[in-house]
Amino acid sequence: MTGAEGVRWDLTLLAPSEQAMKDRLERGVADAAAFVERWRAETIAAVEPAGLAELLRELAELRATRTEGEWWAFLLVQADSENPATFDVQAWVDSRLPHFDEAIRHFENGWLELADDRAETLALDESVGHDRHYLLSLRRFRPFLLSPAEERVLAAREASASTAWKSLYSHTLGALAARFDDGGGERTWPLSELQLARATHPQRDVRRRATAATQTLLEPVLPVLAQCWDAVLADHISLDALRGHADPMEPRNLENEIEASVVEGLLSAAEAHYDLGHRWFRVKARLLGVERLDTIDRVAPVLETSPVSWDEGQRLAVEVFADLAPALGVAAEAFFRERRIDAELRRGKRLGFFSISPSTRVPGFILVSWTGQLRSLVALTHELGHGTHLALAAKAQSDNSFNPGLTIAEVPSTFAQLLLVDQMLASDHELGRAALVSALDDAVINLFMSTAFARSERAAYGLRAEGQALTHERLSDLFDAEMAKVWGEAMSDELGFRKLTWAGAPFIYWRFYTYAYVFAFLVAAGLLSRSREPGFGARYERFLSAGGSDSPEALLRILGVDLRDPGLWDEGFAVIESWLDTMST
Numbered sequence: 001m002t003g004a005e006g007v008r009w010d011l012t013l014l015a016p017s018e019q020a021m022k023d024r025l026e027r028g029v030a031d032a033a034a035f036v037e038r039w040r041a042e043t044i045a046a047v048e049p050a051g052l053a054e055l056l057r058e059l060a061e062l063r064a065t066r067t068e069g070e071w072w073a074f075l076l077v078q079a080d081s082e083n084p085a086t087f088d089v090q091a092w093v094d095s096r097l098p099h100f101d102e103a104i105r106h107f108e109n110g111w112l113e114l115a116d117d118r119a120e121t122l123a124l125d126e127s128v129g130h131d132r133h134y135l136l137s138l139r140r141f142r143p144f145l146l147s148p149a150e151e152r153v154l155a156a157r158e159a160s161a162s163t164a165w166k167s168l169y170s171h172t173l174g175a176l177a178a179r180f181d182d183g184g185g186e187r188t189w190p191l192s193e194l195q196l197a198r199a200t201h202p203q204r205d206v207r208r209r210a211t212a213a214t215q216t217l218l219e220p221v222l223p224v225l226a227q228c229w230d231a232v233l234a235d236h237i238s239l240d241a242l243r244g245h246a247d248p249m250e251p252r253n254l255e256n257e258i259e260a261s262v263v264e265g266l267l268s269a270a271e272a273h274y275d276l277g278h279r280w281f282r283v284k285a286r287l288l289g290v291e292r293l294d295t296i297d298r299v300a301p302v303l304e305t306s307p308v309s310w311d312e313g314q315r316l317a318v319e320v321f322a323d324l325a326p327a328l329g330v331a332a333e334a335f336f337r338e339r340r341i342d343a344e345l346r347r348g349k350r351l352g353f354f355s356i357s358p359s360t361r362v363p364g365f366i367l368v369s370w371t372g373q374l375r376s377l378v379a380l381t382h383e384l385g386h387g388t389h390l391a392l393a394a395k396a397q398s399d400n401s402f403n404p405g406l407t408i409a410e411v412p413s414t415f416a417q418l419l420l421v422d423q424m425l426a427s428d429h430e431l432g433r434a435a436l437v438s439a440l441d442d443a444v445i446n447l448f449m450s451t452a453f454a455r456s457e458r459a460a461y462g463l464r465a466e467g468q469a470l471t472h473e474r475l476s477d478l479f480d481a482e483m484a485k486v487w488g489e490a491m492s493d494e495l496g497f498r499k500l501t502w503a504g505a506p507f508i509y510w511r512f513y514t515y516a517y518v519f520a521f522l523v524a525a526g527l528l529s530r531s532r533e534p535g536f537g538a539r540y541e542r543f544l545s546a547g548g549s550d551s552p553e554a555l556l557r558i559l560g561v562d563l564r565d566p567g568l569w570d571e572g573f574a575v576i577e578s579w580l581d582t583m584s585t
């Protein structure tokens with residue numbers, strides 16, 4: 001018993017019924033067609049500010065309906081993945097979404113056709129309000145846009161090209177299961193559960209056996225997984241060449257609105273601090289009572305004397321937000337009060353942690369897999385960080401502008417999880433030091449492993465661009481070479497699992513997405529000391545309410561963080577060093 005039994009979400013806040021959502025989507029599809037009809041390319045070319053404001057309102061509505069439908073279907077499947085009916089709902093919804101995408105693309109491409117000075121004049125007009133940044137920043141894609149006909153062809157082939165390889169990848173992994181016994185009796189374990197046990201089971205022997213079982217499951221499908229990687233990367237490379245991207249990371253940087261030099265500075269800074277990770281591995285080995293830490297011990301729980309009950313977890317998590325600003329506390333508490341969290345473990349529910357905020361019209365939802373381990377509490381707090389961020393942004397922004405890019409999106413969630421640790425230490429909570437262990441473990445994943453992932457991914461693009469096929473042996477070598485630097489001499493890899501990091505990892509779905517975690521973790525760690533300054537709560541609320549209505553640089557300036565400061569990342573590393581000092585005593 002974890003106390004989370006029966007804690008399920010109430011999706012009627014998102015859709016009163018299946019029929020109501022289907023009706024909403026059907027109306028949306030009709031609205032999308034009407035939108036394209038009303039705002040023809042020549043109309044957009046001649047649009048005046050008042051017309052543009054009207055167009056943006058309609059566009060925001062379409063976007064909201066689209067994401068409400070998409071996430072509703074997603075939530076149904078996540079919560080009840082063994083029910084075939086949910087997949088039918090998802091397929092039905094999926095067939096409607098391209099109509100919305102077509103309308104959104106129609107406007108965005110039309111907007112990119114405008115000459116620079118005209119677009120700027122329109123975007124600077126009072127009437128476009130919160131969508132100014134959306135309009136102006138969209139222009140960054142302009143140099144890489146193909147002709148409207150080419151763009152239509154590319155969009156039409158997407159489902160059977162790259163997307164098909166990604167589904168083959170996830171279906172291959174999803175079908176893997178093995179008989180396993182963690183001491184509670186033998187049963188069939190899906191790969192996702194084995195992965196969790198191999199990382200976080202309190203008993204070393206179980207972690208070792210779960211790792212071996214995972215390896216045995218992955219071994220036969222490595223050639224298929226590698227083929228998926230090969231095809232997806234080759235597709236990116238050929239489209240990058242068509243669009244004129246000089247670097248495989250450029251589309252991601254554009255998406256994140258971060259300059260390549262900032263990313264390179266970030267990754268190099270993380271690499272220069274790999275020794276902090278090595279130091280932590282030695283301390284953790286001592287805490288675990290082993291000679292040397294091994295891959296199977298990397299995120300093993302330590303010092304967790306007792307489980308956290310669901311009620312206690314809820315109290316601790318909400319407190320983090322209430323301490324920051326009253327409005328945030330209210331927003332966090334509402335997730336529990338309005339039953340917008342699914343927390344229990346149950347058959348058919350997918351394992352994991354996520355937060356989704358479909359639109360400014362409906363509230364957000366959170367899924368956690370509550371085990372009572374400290375990890376659950378940290379993850380709950382992280383997801384509430386996302387949820388409260390978008391709850392505040394939804395009140396102030398439009399559906400075109402409330403969602404920030406990945407780098408900014410991960411800042412409030414990471415900051416919240418670090419504040420939780422801070423708070424538990426400050427209040428002498430019995431799990432305070434255990435919480436610090438989890439923060440250091442997370443630092444290794446978010447800073448060092450994420451850096452190694454980005455480097456390995458780049459190397460894979462390099463090989464593929466040279467015409468070398470990405471076989472599973474090559475992928476394993478690439479990843480192992482980078483991960484070995486993170487492990488150093490301080491962590492062994494007895495079973496040879498480290499090289500399989502790529503197999504089953506989600507990097508294939510969204511290229512170069514991991515550096516956002518490096519970015520967010522360092523910004524968040526750096527914010528810890530600032531958060532004690534007077535007036536921080538008000539500034540933080542302003543930052544959250546801004547959502548995605550400005551560039552990361554401008555948004556972070558609200559918090560006093562300067563992306564151009566060469567010493568930018570030092571504060572974050574200093575915090576991690578201080579944690580290490582605390583744990584070394």
Ligand SMILES: [Zn+2]
Binds near residue numbers: 382386410413
């Ligand atoms: Zn997150």
